Amino acid sequence: MSDPNKEFDGIKQSDNPLPAWWVWVWLGSILFAVVYAIYFHGFSSWGTGEQYAEQIQEYEKDFPQKTNVVASKDGVNPFRGDEKAISAGQVTFQTYCVACHGPTxxxxxxxxxxxKEWLHGNTDAEIYQEIMKGxxxxxxxxxxxxxxPHENTLGSEKVYQVMAWLASKNPNLKPSK
Ligand code: HEC
Incomplete structure (x- = not known):
């Protein structure tokens, strides 16, 4: 065994024990890391999964049409003849459709x-698909x-409202065949 404390060319190499405070800080960090990892993954709500879910909730609050899905039986517009839906639909039409389909x-x-002319069919089911999917x-x-397409900008509720307005103006838009 050679002497751990060597001297060569006037340079001294010492093999001293690490200071106690340093060792404790080191062991403490390892212990902290283990405890923290268990807490973070097992018990905290700081993970990205929770944050993502929160952001989705906020988004759905700002853009409710995405979750506000109006179902329809046999493709017939459930808002037909509904006065409130018709006037809401007129507002939507004025905002989203007039640029291409004219103010009236x-x-x-x-x-x-x-x-009376319909290029792609005149039933609720057909028109719904056209407006939603383009x-x-x-x-x-x-x-x-x-x-x-308007499924992302408007969603089913607003599209059915627009269709209720269209149907109130144009009797050639039929509920079904
Ligand atoms: C960027 C222009 C544009 C916008 C905005 C637009 N449309 Fe259209 N729409 C068209 C064009 C062009 C056609 C015809 C496509 C073709 O050549 O078959 C059409 C076709 C239609 C048809 C089928 C008509 C038929 O005779 O069969 C309906 C219904 C319709 N649009 C409703 C709407 C509604 C409701 C909105 C608003 C939510 C809207 N469109 C917004 C351009 C637009």
């Missing part, structure tokens, strides 16, 4: 929605561009 719905870039370039018949 009689058409601009998009077709007239107040006449009419893609592969299906568009007018050659004036596609009709954009």
């Amino acid at each position: 719905g009689e058409g601009l870039v998009g077709p007239n929605l107040m006449d 009419i893609g370039p592969d299906k568009a018949k007018l050659g004036r561009g596609p009709m954009p």
